[in-house]
Structures are given as structure tokens and as C-alpha cells.
Amino acid sequence: MDASSKDYKVLVIRRIGVVEDDLYAIYRMSSDSWRVLKEEEVQLINNDQRLAFRGSVCVNGVFYWQGLESKLLAFHLDTEVFEFIPSAGQWGNLMALHDGRLASWEWEWDCRDYFNTGGVSLGGAVWVMNGHGGNWTKLFNIAPPGSGLSITRMYGFWTHGKVFVEVHSDTRILYLYDIETGEICELGFEGCPWVFYYEESLLAVSPSP
Template sequence: MNAEVHHYQAAMEASPTRDLAHDGNPTRFIPFELTFEILSRLPAKPLIRFQSVSKLWFSIIRSKDFADSFLIRSKTRPRLLFSFQHFDSRQRFIFSAPEHHNNNNDEEEEKSSSTVIARHDMTISDLVYDINTRPVNGLVCCTRKLDSSSSSIAVCNPTTRQILKLPDVTPNGRDMYARLGYDPVEDQYKVLCVMMFDGFDSRRADNIEQEHFVFTLGSQQQEWRKVEIVQGDPYTSFKGGICINGAIYYVVLHKKIARFDVRSEKMEFIKAPEDEEDLEINAFCWTLINHKGRLGGINYRYFYHMRAWIQEEEESWNNMTGVVTSEWGDLLREISLYSTGEIHTGEVLLVPYRLESSKPFSVFYYDMIRESFRSGQVLGIADYEFRRRFHGFGKRNRGMRCFPGHIENIMFF
């Protein structure tokens, strides 16, 4: 454990502790290890408050050993992360809620539903950052294009309500993409920033001027480092992004997937899977997913017929196909949904594009193996008290972002 924790541990062992509620009354000594264990089992919200109880508790809660222990437990309690923007006040609200469990194992599963309560974790009010990809160990990468010559990138921790603003980048008129990655070997978080002329602009330019930069969180050199990508030609499209087992994946060139190794900072490109019927799948229509620790992709252009590919080896893919019943299919076409991945049960998450104040907010889950469908209601986001009384949202619809696999992380920047 860190030196500060050892210092206060030694002080605690040298003299008895004092009762915090009745100062002056000696209490029985509580071993440091027991205090550490008790605190590690508490929810994140009271832990943030308990930093002010004593110097010892502050040192424990702020220590890396404690944050690592807490993170291990948090991974057993995955949550959904919700984000939407209030345009008038230039604020972005971040909520989280437990992922819906599926306790039904009978033939009536398609009719099942459940309810969870969302919690307002934080509000980003200084700048309206965009959140385009799922969290990495509870940390969220946010981007904001200030103007044609400057863009801002930040890493946000909704649990501690902290925002770490990284040094500004200069795209010089180019499009800018940023993705957060985690290297479990070196225990490091890095942000990959790609700048290039994208889409229509790339077809008009002889040189797309593509550059790759990396920023390491917590390093002494607080600056962007340029990395050279030697494999393959420069690409002119960028879609999605997910971090799995120390690598950042995103879709490029419609039929390829880029794999950026966070530790070595090397890039390689993976060919999209081929299908006997369609000959070759357009990877740009995919949603990249984490399927039990393996890279996968979902194609859901037609909700009656959903397809998924799971990577077995470097360019070997396993194909899964599921057929949604006509009853659910008709409903989904009316709602207009999108997917950002799978939840802990292995079911595909489907989320409405819009948040409407006059209707209950629900998400949907599809099990491609069992071809079963269910819905889950989320309370606390579209409710009158939060939207109308406290923030004056009115009835205006809002764009909703929702990502699975979010976990609480009390790591402080």
C-alpha cells in the first residue's frame, strides 16, 4: 500500500483510536486490515463522503490498493450508462442504472419485463462534451470540437464526478476521433486520438493528412505523443470503438477493423468476416461488441433478422443468426432503436434514439441463441420531478446515449 496509508496505519497502531461521535471517549482498536475490508464493501457514493471522516480514511479511500480492490467487486455489478444533453443550458447529464437481470427460464420469457431505478451521477456543465463510446473500467472519453482549429478531449469519471481535461489538439480543419483504452499488463489508461480528413473531404484531398496521437493518463509527461502507423494505407473513415483485453477496436474502410494495441501502441487491420449469402459483410454497418471477452459485431439493419459475428482467431469468425418474432419486430420498427453491445447475460441491448418526457423510458434485450426478447423499464430519467421541476426540460425530446458494461470506479485523477 502507498506510503501515506502506511504512515497513518503506524499512527493508529501506536495509540488507540477515538470515537468520532463522542470525542475523548476511547474505543476499541479496529485493525487496519478490517477497516480496509469494511470500506471496500461499501457503495461508491458513501465512500466519496467518508473521505472527510479522518485522515486515515481519506488515505485508504484515495489509495490505489483500495481503488483496485473496489474495482474488482464493481465488475460483478455491471450497470447501464445513460447520457443526454440539455441544449438550452448547455449541460450534459449522466445517469447509471443496474443492468436488468433475466430470471425467467420458461417459454413465456418473451413477455418478461423488469424495472430498475436510474441514479443521476453527474452533470457536465462547463462544456457540452460528446460521449460516443462505451466506458472503460467506469471511465468515459468525451470529445468537443471547439472550432476548425481546436478540439478538446477529456476523461470523465462519473463515480467521483471528476473531469480530467487533456491538452487541446489542433486538427487544422480535419475530423478528430478519440478513444480510451486500458492496458491490464502495465495498468495504464491511454487515449488514442486520430485526426484526418474524413468522408467527403477525403475524396477531394490528395493527402488526407492522417495522424495518430497517444496520451497516457497519470504520466509525468502530460502531452500528446505522435505514433507512426506502418501497416496498411491511411484510411478515410472511422466508426465505433471498443476496448477489449488491452486493445482498441474500431471500423475503418467499410470492410476492415483496426486493432490498436494499447501497450505496444502498434496498429493492425483485421478483415471483416465473409458470409455465404452476402459474400462480404459491410463492417461499417456493424456495432462492435464485447462477447464474453472476445471481439464481435452485430448487424441489425432489419430487426426481424439480426446477425452477429464473434471472432474466433485473427480472421476467423463464428456466425450467429437470430429471428425476432413479428410481434416484437413491429414494435421495434415503430420505436426506432440502436444497439451499443451486450449486457452481462449475453443479450443484445437495444435502446431508443430519443428520450421522451411524456412516456416511460424502456430498453430492450434480445437473446440471439434462444431467440427470446424482453423489455426493461428505467425509472428516474423521464420522470416529471427530474425533467420538469428541477431542470425545466419541458416536453422537448432529447437524444439518448446508452452503453452497457459500466462499472463504478473510485480512482481519482
């Protein structure tokens, strides 16, 4: 939602690999209309075709994607402008905090025995961005070396100091990890889990008939 105009907007990105065929468009619900972004408005993106638009998260009317070379791509719904800002690290996993701030889970790997182990997680930290300028502060460490846990990814926050994580194993399983006690609880989801936060706005979630 664009808070400045109180209008709901949808950003559509279609990347084919050929710059001339890429499409970036904004839908405005108030006018039921589309606006295709002009070439000069997306030149910043087209100059860096390595962008994969991974790790999308929307915080306070700004969409963020994890880019390369320690930078984030941001799109402002109010001004409809793209920009690059510094990220907390190079391979972070972006998340939204409950207080409306942007957070990033940054981890470290030991790949010396990669072919046998697939790499071992050395733990990581959660960083939070102050404002919008790319100024980051470390919030806390998670599963540091010596904890006995090899957490490969953090997916998001739950309540009472717990977070959703994936622990290194033959199958990808979702766990709930208590930051303070170090306790971990398997949630029973296998495969390729992902965590999304739902906030009722445009559509209500109703039970299946």
C-alpha cells in the same frame, strides 16, 4: 490499459480531413509523456480517408473500429500498431462481451418501401470473434423475421440473456429485449440512446454534491 507493461495509455486521434494535419498521439501515464505517431506508423490509415472511426470499443488492450468493405481497424496498445482485420459483416455494431471477447451485431434491412417506412429491419445476429485474427462465429439470432419486432439497433448486453435494443418507431427509444422469451420492456429513454459499460480503473464515479 497495456497489460504487457501495466501502463495506462490514452490514444488521441485528430482528423481534419487533410492528411498533413491529422494527428495521432499516445499518452503514457507512467512517464506522463506524449508520443506522436510517425507518418509511416499511420500510413495504413492515411491511405483510406473514408475511415470514420465509428463504433469504437476496447477489448483486451486492443481498440477496434468498424471500417468499410467488411473490415475492422485495430490498434494495439502494447505494440502501438494499427492493422486491418476482417469484420463479421459490413455494417456491424461492435460490443464487448463480459468474458473479454469482441462481438458484432449485424442486421439486415428491407428498403423496398424506404421513402414511406424508412426501411424495415429483418432481424440480425450477434457474432463473436475468436482470438484476434478476424475469425467469427455466430452466437445467436435476434428478432428474426416473423417475430413482429423491427429492431433497428442493438447496443449491448445486460444480465440473464437480455440485451439493449432500439425498436423502429417515430422516436428512438431504448428497450430491454429477452433473447429467450422474446419479451421486450421499454426503459423510458428517448432521443438518441447509447449504452456504455463502466469499469472502475483510473477514476471512481462519485455522487454529485
